Amino acid sequence: MDDRTSPLGAFLKARRARLSPDDVGLPRYGDRRRVPGLRREEVALLAGVSAGYYTRLEQGRQGNASPEVLDALARALHLSPAERDHLHDLSSTAAHRTRRATAPGGAETVSADLRTLLTTVAAHVPALVVGRRNDVLAWNRTGHALLAPHLDFAAPDDPAARPNLSRLVFLDAPTRALYRDWPAKARAVVGNLRILTARDPGDTCLVALVAELSAQSVEFKTLWDAHTVAPCGRDVHALAHPAVGELTVTQQTFDVPKEPGRSLVTFTAEPGSRSAAALEALKSRGRTTNAPVACAPTP
Numbered sequence: 001m002d003d004r005t006s007p008l009g010a011f012l013k014a015r016r017a018r019l020s021p022d023d024v025g026l027p028r029y030g031d032r033r034r035v036p037g038l039r040r041e042e043v044a045l046l047a048g049v050s051a052g053y054y055t056r057l058e059q060g061r062q063g064n065a066s067p068e069v070l071d072a073l074a075r076a077l078h079l080s081p082a083e084r085d086h087l088h089d090l091s092s093t094a095a096h097r098t099r100r101a102t103a104p105g106g107a108e109t110v111s112a113d114l115r116t117l118l119t120t121v122a123a124h125v126p127a128l129v130v131g132r133r134n135d136v137l138a139w140n141r142t143g144h145a146l147l148a149p150h151l152d153f154a155a156p157d158d159p160a161a162r163p164n165l166s167r168l169v170f171l172d173a174p175t176r177a178l179y180r181d182w183p184a185k186a187r188a189v190v191g192n193l194r195i196l197t198a199r200d201p202g203d204t205c206l207v208a209l210v211a212e213l214s215a216q217s218v219e220f221k222t223l224w225d226a227h228t229v230a231p232c233g234r235d236v237h238a239l240a241h242p243a244v245g246e247l248t249v250t251q252q253t254f255d256v257p258k259e260p261g262r263s264l265v266t267f268t269a270e271p272g273s274r275s276a277a278a279l280e281a282l283k284s285r286g287r288t289t290n291a292p293v294a295c296a297p298t299p
Contacts, residue, residue, distance in 0.1 A: 011085070016043050126138070126282065127266045169189045179239065249269055
């Protein structure tokens with residue numbers, strides 16, 4: 001089975017391929033392995049399930065796996081907490097986990113409360129609101145000036161023209177040039193996109209986005225096939241900004257509890273640093289524009 005028909009099996013296969021018997025305390029007995037990583041029967045032994053059961057699970061022929069079995073596999077494969085959660089998300093019987101609600105369809109919007117918060121934050125830090133597919137639903141002036149001054153400031157107002165952060169990182173040359181360590185940023189984007197697609201496997205727009213990026217970027221396809229999992233949270237990025245030069249920012253992503261699928265993303269710098277001065281310069285540039293804060297209309 002390939003990744004399109006058995007995401008759970010593809011993830012398990014990728015994770016056992018990265019481990020060796022030495023990593024999990026199993027003897028090698030001097031054997032020669034045709035492929036790197038653990039064998040299926042070794043994973044089954046470590047997880048306390050039969051080799052046949054694990055093989056069927058990895059091949060997509062087993063159907064459902066209990067939460068207990070999934071946890072045992074997570075321990076056997078030395079999964080991180082984020083990878084363990086991803087494994088449960090991929091399972092068709094992960095009913096014990098609370099999935100984030102998603103809109104039934106149509107364009108994503110920003111509530112009046114969230115617009116007010118974004119406007120308030122504008123006085124202090126660059127910020128933007130992203131949706132469940134990493135589309136930019138709104139950004140303040142400084143957020144726009146920091147991340148995408150080459151794009152139309154009003155782009156988030158139009159659902160058909162909204163910038164998508166995943167697409168920008170892989171297909172937009174100015175965005176790629178912005179990140180000093182672009183490979184690290186790329187891995188983080190793909191890792192987060194893996195989580196999003198597992199949580200909403202029926203989201204045809206997400207499926208289309210992955211297909212588009214896979215077709216247009218060899219680098220994306222390579223990272224996607226590695227099944228990297230990395231939730232957004234806190235990241236530090238060194239940037240080469242075309243207007244204010246070199247700076248380092250801390251990016252933090254906060255879920256909005258009362259608005260499932262929406263996240264507030266902020267960028268800060270160490271007080272008193274050259275990077276903080278650069279952000280202040282961007283704020284001044286933002287205040288010179290007459291454009292209002294870009295926000296999608298409320299329903």
